[in-house]
Amino acid sequence: MEEKMGKAPNSEYILEAVDLCKYFKAGRKQYVKAVDHVNIRMRHGETLGLVGESGCGKTTTGRTMIRLYEPTSGKILFEGQDISKLKGKELLHFKKNVQIIFQDPYASLDPRMTIGEIISEGMDVHMKLSEEEKEKRVNDLLRKVGLNTEYANRFAHELSGGQRQRIGIARALAVEPKFIVCDEPISALDVSIQAQVVNLLMKLQREMGLTYLFISHDLSMIQHISDRVGVMYLGSIVELAPEKTIYSASKHPYTQALISAIPVADPEADTEKDRIKLEGEVPSPLNPPSGCKFRTRCRYATERCAAEAPVLREVEPDHFVACHLCE
Amino acid sequence: MTAENKRNEAMMPDIPDEKFTIIGIDENAGEVLARKRISYWQDAWRRFRENKIALVAAVILIVMIFFIIFGPMISGYEFEEIDNTAINQGPSAKHWFGTDNLGRDLFARVWQAGRVSLIIGLVGAFVASIVGSIYGGIAAYFGGVVDDIMMRIVEILLSVPYLLIVILISVITDSKSLGTMLVALTLTGWCGIARIVRGQMLQLKSQEFVLAANALGVSPIRIILKHMIPNTMSLIIVAITFDIPGYIFSEAFLSYVGLGIQAPQTSWGALCAAAQQNFMFYPYQLLFPGIMIALTMLSFTLLGDGLRDALDPKQRK
Numbered sequence: 219m220e221e222k223m224g225k226a227p228n229s230e231y232i233l234e235a236v237d238l239c240k241y242f243k244a245g246r247k248q249y250v251k252a253v254d255h256v257n258i259r260m261r262h263g264e265t266l267g268l269v270g271e272s273g274c275g276k277t278t279t280g281r282t283m284i285r286l287y288e289p290t291s292g293k294i295l296f297e298g299q300d301i302s303k304l305k306g307k308e309l310l311h312f313k314k315n316v317q318i319i320f321q322d323p324y325a326s327l328d329p330r331m332t333i334g335e336i337i338s339e340g341m342d343v344h345m346k347l348s349e350e351e352k353e354k355r356v357n358d359l360l361r362k363v364g365l366n367t368e369y370a371n372r373f374a375h376e377l378s379g380g381q382r383q384r385i386g387i388a389r390a391l392a393v394e395p396k397f398i399v400c401d402e403p404i405s406a407l408d409v410s411i412q413a414q415v416v417n418l419l420m421k422l423q424r425e426m427g428l429t430y431l432f433i434s435h436d437l438s439m440i441q442h443i444s445d446r447v448g449v450m451y452l453g454s455i456v457e458l459a460p461e462k463t464i465y466s467a468s469k470h471p472y473t474q475a476l477i478s479a480i481p482v483a484d485p486e487a488d489t490e491k492d493r494i495k496l497e498g499e500v501p502s503p504l505n506p507p508s509g510c511k512f513r514t515r516c517r518y519a520t521e522r523c524a525a526e527a528p529v530l531r532e533v534e535p536d537h538f539v540a541c542h543l544c545e
Numbered sequence: 546m547t548a549e550n551k552r553n554e555a556m557m558p559d560i561p562d563e564k565f566t567i568i569g570i571d572e573n574a575g576e577v578l579a580r581k582r583i584s585y586w587q588d589a590w591r592r593f594r595e596n597k598i599a600l601v602a603a604v605i606l607i608v609m610i611f612f613i614i615f616g617p618m619i620s621g622y623e624f625e626e627i628d629n630t631a632i633n634q635g636p637s638a639k640h641w642f643g644t645d646n647l648g649r650d651l652f653a654r655v656w657q658a659g660r661v662s663l664i665i666g667l668v669g670a671f672v673a674s675i676v677g678s679i680y681g682g683i684a685a686y687f688g689g690v691v692d693d694i695m696m697r698i699v700e701i702l703l704s705v706p707y708l709l710i711v712i713l714i715s716v717i718t719d720s721k722s723l724g725t726m727l728v729a730l731t732l733t734g735w736c737g738i739a740r741i742v743r744g745q746m747l748q749l750k751s752q753e754f755v756l757a758a759n760a761l762g763v764s765p766i767r768i769i770l771k772h773m774i775p776n777t778m779s780l781i782i783v784a785i786t787f788d789i790p791g792y793i794f795s796e797a798f799l800s801y802v803g804l805g806i807q808a809p810q811t812s813w814g815a816l817c818a819a820a821q822q823n824f825m826f827y828p829y830q831l832l833f834p835g836i837m838i839a840l841t842m843l844s845f846t847l848l849g850d851g852l853r854d855a856l857d858p859k860q861r862k
Binding site: 322373 | 585588752753754756757758759760763764771772775776
C-alpha cells in the first residue's frame with residue numbers, strides 16, 4: 219500500500235472480489251458459510267446481475283464487497299488496490315466511492331430525519347459544504363431522482379414506497395460514488411413502480427457512468443438491466459457470463475433450471491415449455507453437502523461430484539462455470 | 546416515420562408552426578403538496594391533542610402540581626401546626642379537608658405529602674431512566690460477551706425483592722429519609738429501562754438506515770447521537786411516564802408499612818397509614834390522600850398511553 223488511494227493507476231476492473239469468504243458464527247464451532255470463496259470482477263460502467271434463491275448469500279456478498287461486513291478471508295480490490303484491510307481515513311475514502319441501495323424502502327430511511335437531512339448525511343461526512351451549498355445539492359439530487367424539491371423538509375413516512383426508494387437512491391448518489399450495490403431495490407415495490415425505479419437507475423448509470431452490482435431474484439428484471447449475470451447457489455458463484463449467454467446458452471444445471479422456471483406470458487407457449495423441476499430443498503448452509511454443493515439436487519450428479527468441489531473456470535471467453543460436466 | 550404517424554398527420558388540420566410557443570414547465574406544478582410542513586414534535590402534539598383521555602389526564606396532573614406547589618400556602622395553616630382545639634374535625638369552610646388526630650389541617654398536609662410523593666416519583670424515574678439508558682445502550686452497542694454479562698447482572702438484580710433492599714439500606718444507613726428511599730428504589734428500578742433500551746437499540750442496530758449510515762462512513766458516535774438516541778427517545782419518555790406512578794405507589798406502600806417517610810414529614814402513604822387507625826370514625830382522613838394516590842397514578846398511566854401513541858410517527862393517520 220505505498221500509493222495513496224485515488225492516485226492508483228486505473229485497473230481494468232473497478233472492484234474485484236478474490237476468494238472472498240464471509241462466515242457467520244452460529245453456535246459453537248459452527249459456521250454459516252454465507253459467502254464461500256467468491257470471485258467476481260466488476261468492469262467499469264457495467265451492470266452485473268446477481269441471482270439466486272433466498273438465503274444463497276447474494277446480499278452478504280454485496281455487503282461484504284463494500285466492507286459493510288468484515289470479510290472472513292480473501293481480498294477485495296478497488297481499482298486494483300486491496301481495500302480489505304483498510305482503516306480510518308483510507309476506509310472512509312473507499313466508502314465514498316461505493317454505496318448501497320437497500321431492499322426495504324420503509325426500513326432504510328430514519329423516521330426521525332427529514333428527507334433533506336437523510337440525503338445530506340453523506341455530504342456531512344465527505345464534503346465540507348456550507349448550508350446553502352448543501353441545500354442546493356439536496357435539491358439537485360431530488361430533481362435528479364425525479365422528486366419535487368419540496369420534499370426536502372418532509373419526513374419519510376409522508377412518502378410512498380417508490381418515492382422512498384428514490385430518496386434511498388439520492389442518498390447513495392450524494393457522495394458521488396463510482397460503484398453502487400443495488401440490493402434488491404425493487405422487490406418491495408409495486409410492479410408499476412418497479413419499472414420506474416429500474417429506468418431511473420439505468421438513466422443515472424448512463425449519465426454518471428456508474429457501475430452496478432444488481433442483486434435480485436427477479437430473473438426477467440435481471441435480464442433487462444444486466445450486462446453480465448452471476449448465479450449463486452449456497453454461497454458460491456456457479457456460473458458467470460454475459461446476459462445473453464446465461465439466458466440462451468447456460469451450462470450449469472442449476473442455471474438451466476432457473477432459466478426454465480421464468481414464466482412466459484403466453485399460456486400456450488408456457489405449457490409447451492420444458493420445465494426443469496428441482497427436487498428437494500436447498501441444503502442447510504450450516505451443513506452443506508460435500509464436493510459440489512448442488513449435487514443433491516442435480517440430475518447429472520456423479521460420484522466425482524460428491525468427492526471433489528468444482529472450481530469456477532472459464533469454459534469459453536467470458537463464460538465461467540463451476541461444474542465438472544463442463545470440462 | 547411509421548404508418549401510424551402518417552395516419553395521425555393526415556387526420557390533423559394544418560396548423561402553422563408559428564401558432565405554437567414553448568411556455569416551459571413549472572417544475573412544481575406536477576405535484577402540489579397539500580399538507581403543511583410540520584416538525585416531528587408538532588406532529589406528535591397534534592396527535593396527542595386528538596386523544597381526549599390523555600389530554601384530560603394531563604390537565605388533572607397540571608392542576609395537581611399547581612396545588613402541590615401552592616396548596617400549603619392557600620390553606621393558611623402550617624402542615625406541622627398542631628391545634629388541640631380542633632382535633633378530628635370533618636371538612637368545613639375553616640379546614641377544607643378537615644383535621645387529623647392532632648388537629649393538623651389536612652388540606653395543607655395532603656399537598657405537603659404530595660410534594661414528597663411527586664419528588665420521589667419524578668426524581669426516581671429520571672435517575673432510573675438515565676442510568677438504565679446508559680447501561681442498556683452500552684450493552685447493546687458492544688454486544689457479545691459484554692452484553693451477556695451486563696444483562697445477567699440485570700436479571701440477578703431484578704430477582705432481589707426491592708422490599709429487602711429498602712430494609713437493608715435503611716438499617717445500614719440508619720435513616721428513613723427521602724434520600725435513603727430514593728436510593729433504595731432506584732437501586733433496582735433502572736433495570737427495567739435498561740432492558741427496554743437495550744432491546745430497542747439492538748433492533749435499531751440491524752435496521753437498514755443504520756447500515757446505510759455505516760456505508761456512508763458516518764462515525765459510530767454520530768450514528769448513536771443522530772440515529773440511535775432520537776429513535777429511542779420516545780420509548781424512554783413513555784417508560785418514564787409509566788415508571789412515575791410505580792415509584793409513587795412504592796413510596797406510598799413503604800410509608801404505609803412504616804418503612805418510609807417519618808413524622809412530622811409526611812407523604813400520601815404515611816397519611817393513609819395514620820388515617821387507617823381511625824378509619825371507622827373519620828373516613829375522610831383516608832379518603833383524601835387515597836384519592837390523590839389513585840388520581841395521580843391513573844393520570845400518569847393514561848398520559849403515558851397517550852404519549853406512546855403520539856410519539857410513534859407510524860401511528861399517524
